[in-house]
Amino acid sequence: MGEVVALVDCNNFYVSCERVFDPSLWGVPVVVLSNNDGNVIARSNEAKQLGIEMGTPWFKCAPLVARHGIRVFSSNYALYGDMSRRVMETLAGCVPAMEVYSIDEAFLYLTGMEHFGLEEYGRFIRTRVGGWTGMPVSVGIGPSKTLAKLANRIAKKNPECGGVFNITGHPRVDDILDGIAVENIWGVGSRYARMLHEHGVHSALDLSRAPDAWVRKKMTVMGLRTAWELRGHPCMEMEEAPPPKKAIVSSRSFGRPVEGLDELMEAAAAYTTRAAEKLRRQNSLVCGLTVFLTTNRFKPEPQYSNAATFSLPEPTGYTPHLIRLAHAGLRRIYRTGYRYKKVGIMLFDIVEQGEGQLDLFGGGVDPRRQALMETVDRLNGRFGKSTVSFAAEGRGSSWHMRREHLSPRYTTSWLELPLVR
DNA sequence: TCTGGGGTCCTAGGACCC
DNA sequence: TCTGGGGTCCTAGGACCC
Numbered sequence: 001m002g003e004v005v006a007l008v009d010c011n012n013f014y015v016s017c018e019r020v021f022d023p024s025l026w027g028v029p030v031v032v033l034s035n036n037d038g039n040v041i042a043r044s045n046e047a048k049q050l051g052i053e054m055g056t057p058w059f060k061c062a063p064l065v066a067r068h069g070i071r072v073f074s075s076n077y078a079l080y081g082d083m084s085r086r087v088m089e090t091l092a093g094c095v096p097a098m099e100v101y102s103i104d105e106a107f108l109y110l111t112g113m114e115h116f117g118l119e120e121y122g123r124f125i126r127t128r129v130g131g132w133t134g135m136p137v138s139v140g141i142g143p144s145k146t147l148a149k150l151a152n153r154i155a156k157k158n159p160e161c162g163g164v165f166n167i168t169g170h171p172r173v174d175d176i177l178d179g180i181a182v183e184n185i186w187g188v189g190s191r192y193a194r195m196l197h198e199h200g201v202h203s204a205l206d207l208s209r210a211p212d213a214w215v216r217k218k219m220t221v222m223g224l225r226t227a228w229e230l231r232g233h234p235c236m237e238m239e240e241a242p243p244p245k246k247a248i249v250s251s252r253s254f255g256r257p258v259e260g261l262d263e264l265m266e267a268a269a270a271y272t273t274r275a276a277e278k279l280r281r282q283n284s285l286v287c288g289l290t291v292f293l294t295t296n297r298f299k300p301e302p303q304y305s306n307a308a309t310f311s312l313p314e315p316t317g318y319t320p321h322l323i324r325l326a327h328a329g330l331r332r333i334y335r336t337g338y339r340y341k342k343v344g345i346m347l348f349d350i351v352e353q354g355e356g357q358l359d360l361f362g363g364g365v366d367p368r369r370q371a372l373m374e375t376v377d378r379l380n381g382r383f384g385k386s387t388v389s390f391a392a393e394g395r396g397s398s399w400h401m402r403r404e405h406l407s408p409r410y411t412t413s414w415l416e417l418p419l420v421r
Numbered sequence: 422t423c424t425g426g427g428g429t430c431c432t433a434g435g436a437c438c439c
Numbered sequence: 440t441c442t443g444g445g446g447t448c449c450t451a452g453g454a455c456c457c
Contacts (some may be wrong), residue, residue: 034442036441039442057441064442179443221449222449249444252443296442298441
């Protein structure tokens, strides 16, 4: 008896989050925009039908809004993150083991649960998540992650499936794979898709039947794994506990062009603070930091981008230290006369606390600094983000991203709870 | 006319994901 | 006026070492 996994995917996740708290959004076209109200990153089915593509710059499809009464939202990650947590907790109560794959998807381990009836169990999961959180989900079941993904797609595309599709042991599995174009396979992006079509490999069935050596040569071992998974031979492990991040990036586009070094410094300090918080949350320290800045590449004006990288003599998680480095780097690469669009910082060479050079010297982290960071993290965790912040981040700056269509933080702010009349 | 073999580490670039 | 953000993995090739 082989492995069985389910891929549970929230339908139009960000849109559904908005709908949970505003029922007037049901049945009408809704879109959610990326940070800075830049691009469309989520669409309701009604919005998809109007031809709004994923990733379209918002200003290009804004005219459709008036014509079709599209409801539009800036992304509200406080809300989406919290809804995600609720969905994942509900799923965790349904199965012995799972892997949270992204903010809106999880792989569930169903091996050994066949006696419940897999489709039946999928329907149970859907009903429970819908009932407990209000989130509509689709469930795809298969003998490998890739096939579970593929089954999920079928569940979503075919209303008669009722949101659940199981491809495990399906009598017409070849027909099903033949109906899936290579570009819709998990792990096959646009580049590989073009290459495959050029070589006459058009469907998932074609790829599953291609010779191993050829697939490996053209698509590395990653492609080979995908091909095997399509044959129902699992090659990808379940990861129940997410491994610690090897790099942490924090960057944002500005709401308007920024020219002065002072404002860039504030932004860099704010992003460094956020990255350092993430670093400490996974109990890590860092040995490398890069700060970068760039102008708006879409504008016909002088362009400049650059980066400065530092290696630290010993690992740290101390925010003020990292801010000093980011500032030193920024001073080094900053040039006057440009309209900057974005700065960001990246932490790399991340080690777990107690690993690496610390042991070598037996000393390392200053306990008073560590206690200070722990206190700051605890206060911000308990009373909300930026309850305590660093002076270098500035206050009420005007460079923050645009979020002109923001919904309330219904679930994470006492002041913005939904009202029942 | 001749010009080793093998190993490791690092980096840049390319591909993918949501 | 207006074009996101944050990750992972693999490979080839160069540097360097013995």
